Each structure stands twice: as C-alpha cells, then as structure tokens.
Amino acid sequence: MEFTVSGRLEVRITPSDVGKRVSVRRLVEGGAQRQEFTDTVGVLTSWNDDVLVITRRDGQIVRIAQRTLVAGKVVPTAPARRRGPAATYPELARVAARAWQPVVSERLGDWELRAASGFTRRANSVLPLGDPGRPLDEALAFVRRWYADRGLPAYVQTATGGEGTQEQLCAWLVDRGWEREVSAELRVGALAPVGDLDVDTERVTLSRSVDADWLGRYQRSGEVGPDVLRVLGSGPSVWFATVPGGEGAPAAIGRCVVDGRWAGFMAVEVDPARRRAGLATAVMAALARRALDEGASAAWLQVEEDNGGARALYDGMGFATHHSYHHYRAPEGDGPGDVVRE
CATH class of the missing domain: 3.40.630.30 (Gcn5-related N-acetyltransferase (GNAT))
Incomplete structure (x- = not known):
C-alpha cells in the first residue's frame, strides 16, 4: 500500500472525501516504545470533531483520531478484478429478497418493511434500497412503530463491501444506537x-x-x-x-x-x-x-461469517464473495424484545 510522494508520507484526504473509499495509515497510540503503524481500508463515513469514521468491507466500523493520521488517500470504489457473475448490489438484494418473501410488507419510499411472524430476519427486517422519502430519524421512528405494532423487534438489513452498498447507513445506525447482531456474506458463482x-x-x-x-x-x-x-x-x-x-x-x-x-x-x-x-x-x-x-446460469448463496465448514465447501465450488450483509437491531426501549430466528 503506497502512500508516499518523493519518499514522504502524505495525507491526501479531507472531510470533503466523506462517502469515498479510502486507505489510511495511522499511528498506534500506547504501543511499544518504537512507533507502530496500522492501515485501514474502507468507506470514509464521517469526519467530525477531529475523528474519522471508516466502515470496512465486512461492516466493522473503525474510529480514528485525526492526530494519529500519518497518511491517507482515496482508492478505487471497487476491485479491478471481478470474480463470479456480473451483478449490481441492488439486483442481488432484490433477487435474495424474492427468495425469502414476507407475509406482510409495506413501502416507505424506497424502503420495504417486511414481517413474517419472526421467521428469519431476512423476512422480518427493512430492506433499504434508496431514499425512505423522509428524514432518517423520522423513517427509523416509523420502522420501530411498524414492527412494535406486530410484536416484533425492529431490524434494518444493510450491506457493505460492494459498489453501491450502504456503509454510510451502517455508520448512521451505529451512531443512533442500533446494534449489529448478524453478519454474513452473499456469494456468487457460475451455476x-x-x-x-x-x-x-x-x-x-x-x-x-x-x-x-x-x-x-x-x-x-x-x-x-x-x-x-x-x-x-x-x-x-x-x-x-x-x-x-x-x-x-x-x-x-x-x-x-x-x-x-x-x-x-x-x-x-x-x-x-x-x-x-x-x-x-x-x-x-x-x-x-x-x-x-x-x-x-448464475448462482448465489448466503453464508454466515462463523460457518467455517460451509465457507470451505463453497470455496471449493468456486463461489466468491460479492458483498457482506448485516442486520442491525433497534436499541431497547421502544419496542418488544422478541428473538427473531435467522
């Protein structure tokens, strides 16, 4: 990962780069006596109060104090080499949603609220594929009421790690106290x-x-x-x-x-x-x-991050990760605490 120009480390990102994919190097504070550095790659989802927030491909959110930043640059939004059938994130999200259809659903702008008596988070969560048609906090309040009316906890399904995925929304949910409960990969391959x-x-x-x-x-x-x-x-x-x-x-x-x-x-x-x-x-x-x-002619499947046996099986069949997806649960307080089975 090259950060230097004429042999000098340079920070070539600013708050105006929020929303772009970046690569940064920072000083590890409180480490050994000699200076130690670590690198982070992901989408820059905010830069406020001298703190950078970067959402990585797997959905992990990293907070970096600006004073520790020693180098940084914008990098391409998608890997140059594609593995598996060509597909956009919205296409695959809709295909996967049609395979786990809810019993009850309602549109909120470009969001779909889905419920099926708690059977699978995929059929009991919001699928946000665009603008909800109102400010985010109002939309999330509507979501919580909608699921509470059905005796269910409120979940939002998001995605990271692909072109057009939702790193920014993940960061906004975390800032509002929503907790990521389950993460998995959506993989694609030739059939x-x-x-x-x-x-x-x-x-x-x-x-x-x-x-x-x-x-x-x-x-x-x-x-x-x-x-x-x-x-x-x-x-x-x-x-x-x-x-x-x-x-x-x-x-x-x-x-x-x-x-x-x-x-x-x-x-x-x-x-x-x-x-x-x-x-x-x-x-x-x-x-x-x-x-x-x-x-x-093309195949897809979903596999949870901790399912090592299944991941090895699908590796051998030629499946490659297209993106990761996550289920964020609303903070306790305004809704029921029922468990929804994945």
Whole structure:
C-alpha cells in the first residue's frame, strides 16, 4: 500500500472525501516504545470533531483520531478484478429478497418493511434500497412503530463491501444506537460447475413442497406455523431437496429458488453424524441441475461469517464473495424484545 510522494508520507484526504473509499495509515497510540503503524481500508463515513469514521468491507466500523493520521488517500470504489457473475448490489438484494418473501410488507419510499411472524430476519427486517422519502430519524421512528405494532423487534438489513452498498447507513445506525447482531456474506458463482460436480445425485429427491421429514432436519424453523411454510414456499420457482436417512429426519436437505438467470441455494443442512460424506455436495448438484434445466446460469448463496465448514465447501465450488450483509437491531426501549430466528 503506497502512500508516499518523493519518499514522504502524505495525507491526501479531507472531510470533503466523506462517502469515498479510502486507505489510511495511522499511528498506534500506547504501543511499544518504537512507533507502530496500522492501515485501514474502507468507506470514509464521517469526519467530525477531529475523528474519522471508516466502515470496512465486512461492516466493522473503525474510529480514528485525526492526530494519529500519518497518511491517507482515496482508492478505487471497487476491485479491478471481478470474480463470479456480473451483478449490481441492488439486483442481488432484490433477487435474495424474492427468495425469502414476507407475509406482510409495506413501502416507505424506497424502503420495504417486511414481517413474517419472526421467521428469519431476512423476512422480518427493512430492506433499504434508496431514499425512505423522509428524514432518517423520522423513517427509523416509523420502522420501530411498524414492527412494535406486530410484536416484533425492529431490524434494518444493510450491506457493505460492494459498489453501491450502504456503509454510510451502517455508520448512521451505529451512531443512533442500533446494534449489529448478524453478519454474513452473499456469494456468487457460475451455476454450471456446480451442476457438473462428479457426485451421485440419485439418492437426492426433489419436490415442490416441504413435508414433515424435511422440516425435521431444518434447524431454523422452530415451531412450524403457517407463516414458516409460506416463507419457505415463496419465490418464483422453489425446489426442495431431501436425502433419506432411514428412520427419523433426512440425512440432508436443501432449498433452491430459481429466479431468471439466478439460482439461490439455502437451507443446505446435513445430519451431524453423516457429515463429510458428500451429502451437501450431492444436494447442491441435484438442485443446480434442475435450475440449469429451467434456464438459470448464475448462482448465489448466503453464508454466515462463523460457518467455517460451509465457507470451505463453497470455496471449493468456486463461489466468491460479492458483498457482506448485516442486520442491525433497534436499541431497547421502544419496542418488544422478541428473538427473531435467522
């Protein structure tokens, strides 16, 4: 990371660069006797009272005292080399939202408020894809009342790390006491290589609907009510995969939503006693082949940051991170404290 001009470190950013992607070097205060420096790359989301706030690609917010700044510059807003199918953040956000459709929704300008009796944060959070049509604090107050009226905590889903993502909104939410609870990656990849995986898919059964056995393996449904089934069955073209496991719950399951050129994979789960036997790969391949038959060519999926096993599996299939997304929960005080299952 080069900051120098003619061998001298220079700070080439100012408060007028708020909203741009920057790279800065700062002095580590209270460190060892010799001077130590650390580098930070992200979107400069504010510069007030001699403090810089930078939101990194993974959504982490870094506050930097201006007096510690030794170098800084504006850097390109997106990496020069793209991996995976071309897509904008708004396109992928809308595709992912159609795969987890709420039971009730309402528009607030370019924001969509979504609710489904608390089943998945994705169907019980605000998707902000533009201007809410009113000042931010008024919009957030409306959001909190809307979810309180439905007995739910208020969440806002945001994204970081891609062109057109919402680092500024993340910083504003944190400043207002909203707390980030869950972060995950949205990954994309070519669909054909998944369908071409050399794996036995004969044991995988595909269906248009879920049954009690499938739900018995699904770890996130909790008490299964009609809204759970409505969310799981939502989407342009939905498929469910099952690998029988003998008596009891299936050995493995999965879900795929085909939406134009995109095929989204989710709910891929394997019996802990049957892991590392290729069952997840078989489920993915069977669903990918069906999606290819329907004309899809690109794939997406979501994986939480701490799910190392799934991340390794998807790495091997060629999926690359497009952006990170986060769920911010409203501060306690004006709404219920129910837990929403991811």
